[in-house]
Amino acid sequence: MxxxxxxxxxxxxxxxxxxGAKNEALQILCAVLCTDEKVQINNIPDILDVNKLITLLRNLGVKVEKLGKNSYSFQSDDLNMDYLESEQFKVDGGGLRGSIMIVGPLLGRFGKGFIPRPGGDKIGRRRLDTHFEGFMKLGADFRYNKEDRFYGVEAPNGLKGSYMLLEEASVTGTANIVMAAVFAEGTTTIYNAACEPYLQQLCKMLNSMGAKISGVGSNLLSIEGVEKLGGCEHTILxxxxxxxxxxxxxxxxxxxxxxxxxxxxxxxxxxxxxxxxxxxxxxxxxxxxxxxxxxxxxxxxxxxxxxxxxxxxxxxxxxxxxxxxxxxxxxxxxxxxxxxxxxxxxxxxxxxxxxxxxxxxxxxxxxxxxxxxxxxxxxxxxxxxxxxxxxxxxxxxxxxxxxxxxxxxxxxxxxxxxxxxxxxxxxxxxxxxxxxx
CATH class of the missing domain: 3.65.10.10 (Enolpyruvate transferase domain)
Incomplete structure (x- = not known):
């Protein structure tokens, strides 16, 4: 200590x-899982939580290259999905609250996502209901293993666009749902969405990758699903x-x-x-x-x-x-x-x-x-x-x-x-x- x-x-x-903004970086780093093409991110803060997430992405099979001070490239073209059910993932994911946001892009792109109960600050209850209720609105099946405290969502037949009114304007919850919904068939409407600058930045990045998100900056987002996203370059606020x-x-x-x-x-x-x-x-x-x-x-x-x-x-x-x-x-x-x-x-x-x-x-x-x-x-x-x-x-x-x-x-x-x-x-x-x- x-x-x-x-x-x-x-x-x-x-x-x-x-x-660079910590809270934005955690969302943006998870978004690299949305594509198999190369993504360059600049102004990444060199801090413990962000470095833990980069390590988790590496262990998942993401190719990570440091381009310079605070700049990295990421390519998620050969992921090891078995890692998600390993003991090492329980350690990596359980030690970082931001790890919850890998579930959305994995669910959207591969039809399944898992996460151990994430860690983070001890500042009171921080519910995950918004995340998983949103995934279920998109047609995913939810399961929770109480013994291992492990969350999972699966959508073997793909996701379907839906209207949803979020119970709380959760920043990470909105981000997670958006990263899944960009791959859903049809149109997804999210009301009472978070509209923090971090979320705006995520939506702008996803749009630059080929997503179709409108209403950015407001609490009403409309997302027209696409089949595939491409690479991009993004700079964190x-x-x-x-x-x-x-x-x-x-x-x-x-x-x-x-x-x-x-x-x-x-x-x-x-x-x-x-x-x-x-x-x-x-x-x-x-x-x-x-x-x-x-x-x-x-x-x-x-x-x-x-x-x-x-x-x-x-x-x-x-x-x-x-x-x-x-x-x-x-x-x-x-x-x-x-x-x-x-x-x-x-x-x-x-x-x-x-x-x-x-x-x-x-x-x-x-x-x-x-x-x-x-x-x-x-x-x-x-x-x-x-x-x-x-x-x-x-x-x-x-x-x-x-x-x-x-x-x-x-x-x-x-x-x-x-x-x-x-x-x-x-x-x-x-x-x-x-x-x-």
Missing amino acids: GTFKIEGGHRLSGEIQPQ PDMIEIGSWIGLAAMTKSEITIKNVNWEMLGLIPVTFEKLGITIKRKGDDIFIPAHNNGYEVQSFIDGSIMNISDAPWPGFTPDLLSIMLVIATQAKGSVLIHQKMFESRLFFVDKLIDMGAKIILCDPHRATVIGHNFESQLKATTMTSPDIRAGISLLIAALSAKGTSTIHNIEQIDRGYENIEGRLKAIGAKIERIE
Whole structure:
């Protein structure tokens, strides 16, 4: 288990380039299974979860070639389908939640797909019902082995287009169903589909491969099935969650930081929501400039004067992956804010570590926390912590970089799952951080 040793209280400065989007990469990598032709993907983040998925694809028989830094080619023309029922696949697939998205393309192209119960962050219940209910709407038969915790779908006679209204706008569920539906006979209509930028990127990639998907960017997708898809080249967007993390880091450490090439058009409500906490965000071309907040930042209130409430919602609402960051930033704001995590009931349980550091936080229930900001009148204190998941991990790291003294964060593999070369990039802008294996 790795550990970070962080000397906090230092101001940072300089430029930082966001990595490729983790959540998009996991979908796009699974989509290479939709064709036997070569697919080139650029801007792939070099992070633990993505590298695990690439290893799984290799073990499945995908030919993987590294073309350069963050660029790979993939060709799925000679897959080993027996791997899907092997003990090794149980290990590979069970250790990564994103592995669930190989089922859709395999079902569409080969008529069957299997997956062990996938792993991932321990942030609450994360149902898979949307995925498999969608496959069944397309005519697939579902089976679940309780003893091995193994899911399977089969459609020996092919898939048939269908209308479906998703119970929840699941991003991975929508992606999985779309990758199966592109091969279904006839037209598939998906209502209440997720419309996050990651899903938009997947649909654009599939269309460039010969799919016929309309309604991209809305919650109503129409998919006209095709028999075969071809190769393509695709570039992954910058990671908007990482961009939000760097905004939070700049504010908490009173640092002047420029975040390069952020693709503003795909950031949605992220800049506006940070501004609700009083953080100044300046657009310079396609960059974000965060000036040093020497006088702190003040939480806004609603028009009627009531306490600010920041909550998550499906896109184009505010992403749940940044609520942990917002909570940490609020600990040093002037004013109070209610953080409402609607989607996952265990995601706020890391606040006890912030309370140990001196933060004023009331955990109202598993979904809501009220934060009373210090306005930098009382600095957070260094402590020893353990990272419970990716987003809580980066939030604790930001808190440690702003705190007085030297903090220790254990289980940093959680952070490595979502952030590429995190200590190297932080050191480049002046952070005092050391990795200890």
